Amino acid sequence: MDTLAKLQILSGAARYDASCASSGSRREGAPPGGTGNTSQSGICHSWSDDGRCISLLKLLLSNDCRYDCAYCVNRVSNQVPRASFTARDVVDLTLEFYRRNYIEGLFLSSAVMQSPDQTMERMVRVAETLRIEERFGGYIHMKIIPGCSSELVRRAGLYADRISVNIELPSQASLQRLAPQKEKAAILEPMALIGREIQESLVERKKIRSAPRFAPAGQSTQMIIGASPETDFQILRLSQGLYKKMNLKRVYYSAYVPVSDDNRLPVLAAPPLLREHRLYQADWLLRFYGFSAEEILSDDAPHLDESFDPKTAWALRHPEFFPVEINRADYATLLRVPGIGVTSAKRIVAARRFSLITPEGMKKIGVVMKRAKYFITCSGRPFEKTDRQPALIRQQLLLGEGSDLMSPRQLVLPGLYV
């Protein structure tokens, strides 16, 4: 099989992995005699037909899997063409693409071939060749194959900028049902090990600057949404734990795309894109807005609202918190106003050092008012003549531009909007 044919099979098999970030690592210049550096903020190189950013060359080393996970396109019982790259194939593709500025680096995952160790060993060899032989300084993201030895995890972390272990399903029960060959312990153990190694390397590097870096861009994970019955509350609490206890950089949510008619799986007309979108919004609230999972959802209301983003939904449940006075409220309080994001909150704090902000001024500094106007005052005056009763706000937001019932919902209910 030629490289082009392998590339088509093995990038097609890798596309359900959501992570494509190239951020969090910074190498100023290329290694001596070599090629490539990384940028702290990451760089997107293209956007594919589904609108997602392409930053890394995303590949499986092989899709020849001996596992039979129900939700996965590569499961052994699925009749699809199989292929495997050699280390050289992947190294050459990465370098040729990098030299033409198509990519920021390599994202390498794999199906489980003979065993977790044998597969991981082959993946590590690719990274080793790139870093040592080819002196490649670009970004490398490596998946850890659950069940591989901790020695291989350590070696992967020395070459990769980011490493990740996929949780796949948000509970042990679902894992048992849909991925009987995967164990929760085999997933969580390497995550904990990676967390410890990252910490140790940071401490070590404070003492000795030349100490080796271990996964400088940290670790991430991914969960499939909609293939199993967990609630949004369960999922969000799991993410919260991962951020707090394991220090993860990112949790990715991947709307389940029906790739199998296995009767253990739900029948979906289309991937639950709106749900995925709401989970990402809630995830942002956890990481950047000072919210806890318990503020966003509860056992009584365990699912995210479809009509409103989670912050607006929270605001509508908490009329006592509002209105927020733009000229006095602290940063953390500003962040709780629907429609005011990190950028706007920072701009408000910076601008009011010079003078009181007027309603006109809010527009000037670029704050989008369509949702915020219901929840704020400027120097004691309401922003516009708006009614502050939650029920009325809710109605106005739904009727006006404030609601973002958008295309993903239309995909869930095909035919309804035609």
Added chain:
Amino acid sequence: MKRYICDGTSDGLLSAIASILEEEPKPEEVTLSAREDTLFEEGLFIATDTVRAEDLFSRLKERAPDAAHTIYFLMLAEKEGMENSLLHYIEQAFMHGDKVNGYLTHPAVRDIVTVSRKAARELHRMKGLLRFEKLRDGAYLAQMEPDHNIIQPLAYHFSRRLRAQHWFLYDRKRRTAASWNQGSLRFGTIEQFTAPALSDDEKKIQAMWQAFFKTIAIPDRKNPRLQKSNMPMKYWKYLTEKQGE
């Protein structure tokens, strides 16, 4: 209100600003614009003085490095009619230091920061969207037509990244070029540009990238609107993956 005019160059502009800030008791009450060479032009002309311009900029760099950075990107934007806003922006920058960029309710600050931010955003975008092609002699060439004159910082970015290869950047709109070869970065202009022949295996590599670009998208999630809003069509002309679609 007192009116001043200067010539359209950045040195002319900066030296006029230096002179106004030094000699005017109330700089916030004067206006500055570029000379248009009409018959009846009102205003006092301030002659260009390169030394004075450089002195102003280096003092600003010390007092407010972020503001100096903002002005660098403003200059790359090549936007006309910014003279008056720049005068009052620099006046504010000397007053407030680096905090000035947060003073977005001030019209001049907002003008300058907005235009400068656009140029900076396009630079970041082009770091990703620029595409090199391998030529027959082994060098790499990337062509572009950016809205802003970003070739200098862009070349600097690639001089650290693609250090081991010989490459050229060419801005077709401005006919300016940058070249990197064995550790030296050069800038110049090319009046007569003819696209050189590609290396023999170039089409093969390009076909692989095009194949990857197609297969990496999830068919069930197709979303051309999102693709276009993230990657405006004006950039597609030189994108390898968008050729022959």
